[in-house]
Amino acid sequence: MRSPAYGGGVTKRASKALILLAVVLVALNMRGSITVVPPLLGELTSDLGISRSTAGLLTSVPVLFFALAAPLSAWLGRRFGAGHAVLIGVVLILVGTVGRVLDGAPVLFLGTAVIGLGITIANILVPVVIKRDFGQQAGRVTGYFVATMALGATLTSALAVPVADRFAWRGALAIWAVLVPVALLGWWLHVTRHERREKAEAEAGTAAAGLATQTPAAGASHSDGYVWRLPLAWALALAFGSQSALFYSMTTWMPSILVDRAGLSAGVAGIALSIYQITGIPTALTVASLCRLRPSQGWIGATLATGWLVFILGLLFLPALWPLWAVVGGLAQGGGFTFILTLLVLRGSDEHAVRALGSMAQLIGYLIAAAGPFVAGWLAQSTGGWTAPGLLFVGLATTLGLMSLIAGRDETIEAPAR
Numbered sequence: 001m002r003s004p005a006y007g008g009g010v011t012k013r014a015s016k017a018l019i020l021l022a023v024v025l026v027a028l029n030m031r032g033s034i035t036v037v038p039p040l041l042g043e044l045t046s047d048l049g050i051s052r053s054t055a056g057l058l059t060s061v062p063v064l065f066f067a068l069a070a071p072l073s074a075w076l077g078r079r080f081g082a083g084h085a086v087l088i089g090v091v092l093i094l095v096g097t098v099g100r101v102l103d104g105a106p107v108l109f110l111g112t113a114v115i116g117l118g119i120t121i122a123n124i125l126v127p128v129v130i131k132r133d134f135g136q137q138a139g140r141v142t143g144y145f146v147a148t149m150a151l152g153a154t155l156t157s158a159l160a161v162p163v164a165d166r167f168a169w170r171g172a173l174a175i176w177a178v179l180v181p182v183a184l185l186g187w188w189l190h191v192t193r194h195e196r197r198e199k200a201e202a203e204a205g206t207a208a209a210g211l212a213t214q215t216p217a218a219g220a221s222h223s224d225g226y227v228w229r230l231p232l233a234w235a236l237a238l239a240f241g242s243q244s245a246l247f248y249s250m251t252t253w254m255p256s257i258l259v260d261r262a263g264l265s266a267g268v269a270g271i272a273l274s275i276y277q278i279t280g281i282p283t284a285l286t287v288a289s290l291c292r293l294r295p296s297q298g299w300i301g302a303t304l305a306t307g308w309l310v311f312i313l314g315l316l317f318l319p320a321l322w323p324l325w326a327v328v329g330g331l332a333q334g335g336g337f338t339f340i341l342t343l344l345v346l347r348g349s350d351e352h353a354v355r356a357l358g359s360m361a362q363l364i365g366y367l368i369a370a371a372g373p374f375v376a377g378w379l380a381q382s383t384g385g386w387t388a389p390g391l392l393f394v395g396l397a398t399t400l401g402l403m404s405l406i407a408g409r410d411e412t413i414e415a416p417a418r
Contacts (some may be wrong), residue, residue, distance in 0.1 A: 022191045023126060025183040026090060027148035032156035032176050033115045034062055034098050034237050035277065038252050039160040039270035040169045047169065048105045056377035059252040061109055062116030063373070065245065066366035069120040073366055074359035082125040082132065082351075083191040089125070090187060092118030094180040101170040105132045120366075124358045127341055129191060132351045139288035139342050146338040147284035150277055152179075153251075158274030170320060182381060227356045232411055237361040239301065239403035241368030243336040244395045246308055249372035249393065250276070250329060254315070257386050262319035275326040280334020287338040291346065300339055301404020307332030308397035316390045336400070341409055353413050372396070 037044070037058045045055050076085035092114055100111020126145060134141045156176055164172035227233040255269035255275060264272065287304075291297045311329035314321060344361060348354035376389040 016133065018189070019129070019191055020144065022146045022183075022186040022189070023130065023131045023141065023145055025186040026086065026122055026126060027145045028152040029090065029093055029176075029180050029183050030119050031149045032179075033093065033112075033173075034059060034248070035153040035251055035273070036156035036160045036173055036176060038255050039157055039266060039273060040172060041252075041256065042266055043164060043169045048108070050105055051381070053374060053377040053381050056252055056373040057109065058112055059373040060118060061112050061247050062369045063248050063366050064370035065113055065116030066120045066123060066244075066362050067286070067287070067370060068367075069117050070124060070359045070363040070366070073121045073124040073362075074355055076121060077125045077128060077355055081365070082128040082355075083187070086122050086125050086129065086191070087184070087187055089118040089121030090180060090184050092121070094118075094177055094184070097177040097180065098174055101174045103277075120332075120362070124362055125359055127345060128351050128355050131345050131348065131354045133354045134403065138345045139291060142341050142345060143285045143288035143338050146334065146341060147281045149337070150280040150284055150334050153278035154274045157251075157270060157277055161270045172362075227353075227360045227413065229390035230413060231313075232347065232407060232409070232413065233357055234364075235403045235406035236340070236347065236357060237364035238368075239343075239400055239407050240340050240365030242400035242403065243333075243340050244365055244369035246373030246393060246400070247333045247398050248369050249376045249396075252373040253376055253386075253389065254326075254329075254379070256380075257315055258319065258322055261315070261386065262322050264322070264336055272322055272326050275323065276330045277331070279327045279330025283331045283335030284338045287335040288342045291339070291342045294412035296408050297339070297343065297346075298405035298408030300335075301408055302401045303334045303373055304332050304339060305397050305401030308336070308400065309394060312390060312397065316386060339404070347407070347411065347413050350414075357413060 041055050044058070045051070051117055073085070073089075076088065079085075080088075082387050096111045096114030096116075096118060098111075099114065100108045102111075127142065130141045130145065131138050135245075141205075161176055167175065251273065255266065255273050256265045258269045258272055259266065283304075287300060290300055307328055311325050314325035314328065340361075343356050346356055348357050372392075376392060379388040379392065380386055382388075
């Protein structure tokens with residue numbers, strides 16, 4: 001039996017497959033512009049004449065925008081619909097990726113900030129699209145989303161140094177812009193047009209049963225401020241912040257730690273970073289399914305936090321075993337992101353609650369995460385070693401475990417009735 005036609009002769013199953021393709025294409029562009037930077041820090045600092053702690057801001061700046069632009073992103077979702085707003089975000093990623101290499105350090109940081117704004121919009125609103133369009137399959141699709149982000153990060157970190165050897169660091173930063181137009185086209189074809197068609201059908205009265213959750217204006221009557229009064233939302237935000245601070249700090253400084261403590265070359269350290277990125281894919285794909293095994297998911301977060309601790313302590317005290325630690329860290333970071341994003345989807349009763357939780361969690365969480373690479377770089381520069389940054393990382397991993405136990409409780413948050 002065929003699935004019913006779903007707009008323009010496309011079946012509902014085919015429509016969902018095309019939306020999934022669009023989600024994957026966007027995800028491919030959501031980490032690479034950040035993870036391409038760490039393997040090139042040596043060349044960047046030398047060419048631009050900036051310090052190590054200042055260079056660390058190239059990772060902190062976009063993460064800071066993840067926080068500061070979270071309310072704006074949620075507003076764009078309410079105003080234009082999640083699909084249309086994500087399209088704006090992808091355009092900003094393209095503009096920032098190309099523009100930041102056109103001049104010196106100020107332009108580099110400005111372009112990186114534009115990238116951060118674009119990624120923020122996608123960070124918050126792609127999960128809203130997933131919740132809205134995939135329903136009970138949202139956890140699985142979230143896993144695909146995170147796994148593809150890890151794949152994009154792996155490609156850029158592994159190829160950064162070889163591409164820079166041929167085209168210098170500016171070319172290595174800008175070349176990844178070629179992937180963005182593909183994501184733009186895919187998202188416009190399969191999500192934005194779908195969203196516009198759904199709205200038109202609803203206004204014509206042909207989709208009245210789905211009106212409350214399918215139209216972009218449906219969430220306009222809900223204020224998102226109610227989540228700030230909920231302990232569960234704060235636990236999610238702190239878990240999000242700890243996970244993100246660990247990921248971006250280790251993404252920024254893992255190559256430098258390996259160069260300093262294990263004596264690796266910059267090229268080999270870049271390969272280690274790519275191992276760390278790509279080994280996140282298996283857990284990114286499986287953790288969402290694990291979250292469905294029990295009503296409570298705190299045990300998963302505690303397990304991932306333990307993985308982070310093993311990774312950090314291994315790098316600091318047994319750096320010669322870096323391939324093992326890179327794999328352990330990769331499994332922790334890939335699973336951690338899927339875990340947090342899946343919790344946001346599971347704890348929200350509908351797309352409006354997910355948007356509210358996502359906005360708050362990313363505002364608070366990314367403020368914490370933005371400080372991570374900068375503070376770690378400052379501690380390393382001030383103390384002349386990696387022990388003090390290591391203690392910071394251990395504290396973050398501990399916080400992740402504790403907050404996960406709270407956020408993993410079997411509770412659901414609903415948007416208040418108006």
